[in-house]
Amino acid sequence: MLMKPDRRQFLRIFGIGAAGVLGCGPSDDPGDPAGPSGDFVVPPLDEGELVGGVRVFRLRLQTGTVEWVPGAPTETFGANGDLLGPTLRLVRGEPVRIEVENGLAVTTTLHWHGLQVPARADGGPYQTIAPGARWTSDFDVVQRAMTAWYHPHPMHETARHVYMGLAGMIVVDDPALATELPHTYGVDDLPIIIQDRRLSADGTHPYSPGKTPGMHDMMSGLRGETLLVNGRITPHAVVPRGLVRLRVLNGSNARIYHLGFADDRTFLHVGSDGGLLSAPVETRRVLVAPGERVELLVDFADARPVELRSYSGEVFDSLYTGMMGANLTDALDRGTFPIMTFEPGTDAAPVATAPAAFDPVVREPESEAVRTRPISMAMQMGGFTLNGARMTDLANVPAALDLRIKAGEVEVWSVANTSGVAHPLHVHNRHFQILDIDGQPPPPELAGWKDTTIIRPGRVVRLLVRFEGTPDTERPYLFHCHILEHEDMGMMGRFFLVA
Ligand SMILES: [Cu+2]
Incomplete structure (x- = not known):
């Protein structure tokens, strides 16, 4: 399968010559440099442009198509491309201006989820952008280093616009933060945007133009059986041997993931929505709900490929109770399913060891x-x-x-x-x-x-x-x-x- 837009919108960094272990069939265009759908891709990193001391970003919301179902392209929304958008890198202490142009045929908004910004710059349902219009969000980056994201937030239509593909990651860096953490974007510091989709054989889904989910899907939140990471179906990533930082964003409309590795290896949970924890927490599982971010350090030094899975069944009883809970879930919520695979390559990871502690999070009294x-x-x-x-x-x-x-x-x-x-x-x-x-x-x-x-x-x-x-x-x-x-x-x- 093939995502033609990738050639220009995504920086492909990890090639594996053939279809990924979990890829969904061969490409129908073997000459496509983006490769088969099984390859992991990272959204391009956008560091903005410094204009008079202000870091300026430009996002154009536009329609596109992605061919998840061979021969049946799915209509999509994206920012500066057909699907998802660039990762915006912000620097603590800097003034920022994000210019958003709405190239869609519908009114939308763009919200900076996790950023502390004035209400006028927040991009919630009160800051609408009409088709063809522009909206500028100005703010100072006042918060600590962390992982945030952006997505539309229009009244009654947020689910549709996110499901159509509008979302992107935001990385806030703090030059004053002394850290030994992996920090080379796309090499040992990877965005992992997890989303699920329900795709029909004709490439449409319940939010495709002219469609609307039924009441049961509205009550449960729309869940799907196709798992995407950065827009690719259960992809395969080649990673350096050693320590890799995963910035995981649950960008799904409704599905909660209970992440772990197929070989039950431990990993370090180092960050939550608002930045680093006081110290790494060694664990085998991490629960991530829609909207949440977790930062993980995984050691791939052993050179063995491993599958990242959701062990959803292990937490089913605590997330869904009684008849209502049972009725508003699907088979994936009761079971275990793959998200993506990692294969250590031949390069050594730039950072060898994980720090034992970070600046302590001062508990609020x-x-x-x-x-x-x-x-x-x-x-x-x-x-x-x-x-x-x-x-x-x-x-x-x-x-x-x-x-x-x-x-x-x-x-x-x-x-x-x-x-x-x-x-x-x-x-x-x-x-x-x-x-x-x-x-x-x-x-x-x-x-x-x-x-x-x-x-x-x-x-x-x-x-x-x-x-x-x-x-x-x-x-x-x-x-x-x-x-x-x-x-x-x-x-x-x-x-x-x-x-
Ligand atoms: Cu709810």
């Missing part, structure tokens, strides 16, 4: 919180609700979902999920810390900075959020479930940072 705000996730009125309500109209938001928070104040959000399925809660603009889960302190991999976190059914998760930022009484931020179909159906609220 609960005593600074001025209030505890209950947040409920429930199954009511034939759908999922947030605080017993739904946000279905940008101009008319239920009081329970229309918050005003004084800039600088610290709040505890006590999030209780009484529904039968896990929901990943995302808060725009701020990274938070998990105080406790059902009264227990978080495990070390969840004790760092987060902007999206899984709330399992029946659990109460308390978050400490320091609402710093630029006051703006006219433009709000959002908080919502990151199962995109749930968000589109109104499992979302807004907050204004006020002076």
